């Protein structure tokens with residue numbers, strides 16, 4: 001068979017031959033991770049403002065050890081070193097923000113190593129872990145340093161009546177309700193990230209606006225809190241109001257930055273609703289019946305464990321398919 | 328005005344501004360054209376000429392073979408140079424007729440006899456559409472007369488003209504709507520007549536307000552015709568999405584639009600039908616957009632079918648230094664090219680020359696389970712799962728997860744921050760599953 005030439009062969013032969021689609025959104029794993037880090041800026045600023053410069057040391061220590069652990073494990077296992085993708089730094093930063101303002105640096109470092117080692121790399125690295133690594137680190141510290149991790153510090157700009165205790169602890173152990181305004185602003189006792197509701201919301205709304213955080217998770221958690229917290233409060237007004245539940249402790253921080261962790265939250269839209277509502281239900285029960293004042297960490301970790309199951313049972317109905325076994 | 332749409336989808340940057348104001352230009356005949364005998368879905372057409380034969384423009388060179396097929400006509404006058412395998416934009420060599428142009432023969436032109444659209448019968452319309460070699464201009468190149476001949480038991484209620492043109496860069500349908508609105512409407516009426524349908528809808532994305540306005544004005548006072556504005560979103564122009572947006576009905580998996588009473592036709596197809604009936608023209612010209620940041624002068628062109636891509640690119644001033652990729656079709660579903668001798672085909676809607684900056688390839692990382700692809704899939708599939716099954720060769724699981732329903736629109740891969748080649752994996756898995764199903768069918772027979 002003869003081949004024919006049409007024009008001068010001036011064509012370039014190096015044309016890229018990848019398959020469709022030839023356009024991609026501007027997001028990459030790395031860019032997403034750094035955007036989440038960026039979204040924590042207001043919270044970081046609030047932590048520094050309320051608790052002082054020592055907080056910067058906690059955060060830097062946590063990030064350094066997280067990134068270092070990631071790099072060390074990856075090079076030992078002869079895997080590609082991806083510490084610069086921002087995910088390890090994010091884990092370190094998130095962990096730091098769950099710690100009390102006067103937490104020791106050495107314990108912080110241990111927490112970071114555990115978060116990356118046990119929380120992430122043991123499963124095979126980014127994308128394969130089941131539990132939120134920062135929360136795994138935090139849970140470890142809770143067990144290892146139970147006293148230190150519940151020792152709080154009085155914030156700068158504390159107004160009358162504000163003690164170093166967190167609003168939840170104050171309520172649980174002293175039956176003292178904290179006012180709403182300080183909880184919104186953040187001049188209350190608590191861990192670095194949980195104090196200022198406004199700062200957390202700013203970052204969270206930013207992430208929702210750029211499309212990184214799926215709004216279904218924070219919204220379903222808040223709705224869940226209004227429903228389940230509301231039910232308890234209606235039964236017995238001695239229990240905190242839903243508003244208090246939402247503003248106190250690390251609820252908002254968890255809703256915006258922890259529960260929304262891509263890897264450990266459901267991938268289906270319906271699943272996200274189940275997940276968010278589930279977290280709030282578990283949380284209300286822990287806060288009301290549990291021995292500890294706070295429970296966001298446990299409720300998220302608990303629901304993380306159900307994610308594979310949730311994904312399995314919330315597969316969307318294929319377009320045009322008739323719903324099967326509608327009984 | 329209600330704005331119809333569907334669930335999911337994405338909003339890629341459009342880049343329509345590069346060509347939306349470029350009126351169609353006619354490209355001069357190339358020295359040589361390459362006419363694959365299969366420019367449509369279905370059976371190859373059978374060559375009717377031998378090496379050395381003289382042909383005139385519009386002459387039949389390959390006859391339709393069987394029910395799903397379309398004839399091929401030459402777009403230039405000249406001499407048949409060869410019959411053999413030639414590269415096509417799909418990347419595979421196919422049987423083709425190569426014709427060397429001869430200017431002295433150009434005056435003559437083959438035409439069918441014009442027909443009166445008022446008195447023409449449905450059968451005559453179908454026969455004419457078949458004879459003129461018209462195929463769907465939207466990509467799959469399904470022979471149009473087959474779509475105009477639904478089985479008796481299917482009741483068609485609505486004809487929808489697809490004026491969405493949701494692929495970024497492409498503006499050829501838009502130009503048709505702006506430049507030839509009357510012919511377009513005439514074509515739509517012919518389609519409706521062939522199908523015996525009372526309702527004709529032109530669905531247009533709301534990023535084309537001038538087209539919406541112009542066509543709405545043109546159909547004022549006509550009964551049964553309407554222009555529907557649709558949300559600008561990719562892939563709004565996919566058949567299933569368009570039907571959902573216009574009628575609210577979902578085409579079930581494995582079924583066709585006609586199963587829910589709808590027939591979709593492309594804008595260019597309607598114009599071609601008008602030309603075939605009223606002017607007696609056979610389909611030898613492809614209307615296409617040449618665009619992308621890598622082409623010197625972006626244009627909308629009328630190109631003789633069979634013209635090598637290289638000629639089209641040369642006519643547009645050639646490529647820029649930073650061009651890295653040439654795509655036939657739109658950027659979301661088009662095919663990248665390695666041999667620019669491949670010809671423009673009947674259904675070619677665009678040629679894009681893309682630069683590095685436009686295609687932003689990020690490194691692939693493991694799946695982050697972010698669910699972006701799941702949320703974006705317009706057919707409610709789980710792209711991450713489908714591609715995983717395909718990678719692991721778990722084809723039964725892939726089948727169970729409806730991999731065959733995937734229309735390869737690329738929406739999922741567009742969203743994926745981990746830059747996993749989802750569509751590539753899904754395509755592979757889909758092929759395997761289809762093979763498996765065929766084998767199964769063969770065994771049970």
Ligand code: SF4
Nearest residue numbers: 704733735736737739
């Ligand atoms: S390519 Fe397939 S799986 Fe991906 S979004 Fe389109 S239909 Fe869904």
Ligand code: SF4
Nearest residue numbers: 694695697698700743
């Ligand atoms: S979009 Fe990509 S990273 Fe996200 S779930 Fe889908 S495949 Fe995984």
